[in-house]
Amino acid sequence: MMKVPLLDLKGQYATIRDEALRVTSEIYDSQMFILGPHVETLEQEIARYTQSRYAVGVSSGTDALLVSLMAAGIEPGHRVLTTPYTFFATAGVIARVGAIPVFVDIEPDTFNMDMAALAKTIDELPKAARAQCKAVIPVHLYGQCADMDPLLELAGQHNLVVIEDAAQAIGSEYKDRRAGAMGDFGCFSFFPSKNLGAFGDGGMVTVQSKERYERVQILRVHGSHPKYYHSFIGGNFRLDALQAAIVSIKLKHLDAWTEKRRQNAGTYRKLFEAAGLTEQVRLPADVMSRHIYNQFVISVPERRDDLVAFLREQEVGVEIYYPVPLHLQKCFAYLGYQEGDFPVSEHAAAHTLALPIYPELSQDQLAYVVESIAAFYKQE
Structure with missing residues (x-):
């Protein structure tokens, strides 16, 4: 491990x-x-x-x-x-x-x-x-x-x-x-x-x-x-x-660190494709001129929380950004919004998770993250 x-x-x-x-x-x-x-x-x-x-x-x-x-x-x-x-x-x-x-x-x-x-x-x-x-x-x-x-x-x-x-x-x-x-x-x-x-x-x-x-x-x-x-x-x-x-x-180092993050994102894409996971996992869109990957956020169609728990057991750090959209937060109840008002936001809150993307990650660590996700789906 x-x-x-x-x-x-x-x-x-x-x-x-x-x-x-x-x-x-x-x-x-x-x-x-x-x-x-x-x-x-x-x-x-x-x-x-x-x-x-x-x-x-x-x-x-x-x-x-x-x-x-x-x-x-x-x-x-x-x-x-x-x-x-x-x-x-x-x-x-x-x-x-x-x-x-x-x-x-x-x-x-x-x-x-x-x-x-x-x-x-x-x-x-x-x-x-x-x-x-x-x-x-x-x-x-x-x-x-x-x-x-x-x-x-x-x-x-x-x-x-x-x-x-x-x-x-x-x-x-x-x-x-x-x-x-x-x-x-x-x-x-x-x-x-x-x-x-x-x-x-x-x-x-x-x-x-x-x-x-x-x-x-x-x-x-x-x-x-x-x-x-x-x-x-x-x-x-x-x-x-x-x-x-x-x-x-x-x-002074930011551009070099950003380029490494972008390279790590590219490596993830190749690894996910090679593992045959492109149907189980939706990778981040990269559509604007320069995505700096503060986070690498994937979306999974079902059992997101089970995947999160499994990855943590494998000692892969993950985080959910953000589990409750703001219109459903208790402190904003006075605004009168209801569940279903913003379905895309609600879907993202229920189906996304962030994977490690920082510049110092090794190729072996990136591979281990994807291998761990593949292992989760193989056990189904």
Whole structure:
């Protein structure tokens, strides 16, 4: 039996350990832990990398979404469109500013927002509710961009602010445009498990407008400008210098790590085909310019939970993203959605699982994952 964890960051750390220790030691000596030159450097680097005009370092991917909604002027009673098949923060931040999440179903292959469903959802809203629709949050799920051209066209028609949830998608591309640079705001997470992860929480907001960039900067420090003078209320959304320095080190390796993830995805496809598993397992769609494979998510027609349990017995790390779509979460019961309202999202929640895809996986480990899945189906 071979052990294949879902993610193992120790191998990655070994490649940057000396530089990480050096730069963190410098920060300890300086005692400058909040914002400062390391954060400013990372902001410039992320702006360049994502092809954005500006970038603002913040405390987490969740706070990136939250501060973007605040900067966009989203207020209680406003409606914000997004998908119910995503990490909780995407809709949670909408509720936290007092706005109302309006859910839109997903595509069955990419798991990203279905643009025909988006148009239909907007058209079918009562006139008063449609007038309160102020923003849309497309999620570039698992490292692949949503279909942005029709979304941007709809957003223009209905005067919607576009906030890209690119928490899992740094470096992913749509028609040669980078995630986070197509909408009004782009939101990134540096949670350690992300392709570009810190040694703790951290995030970034990319912005295309100078006015909104300056507003995010002010909101990041409690709405203070100049210091101790508050024209509006913000929050404590500052990025630590230590986290910025680590992310800056890792950014230099990101493209190489991404290419290895893409190679691993290609290896998986060959192995699944060679094992004759293409009917039992539906592999991730790879339809946009550059899928960065933050996750490698497969779909199985039945007995998903049995397969998960079997793989864990074989010491293969797997995870279910996400077992309960947001419209069925207890905390969103007040929205009035019912089971069956978003059938594609519900199907994805019941039939998908993520396999290890990180860059340091060996060919033997990839083969063992597929062999273990084959063994599960042979025992039936």
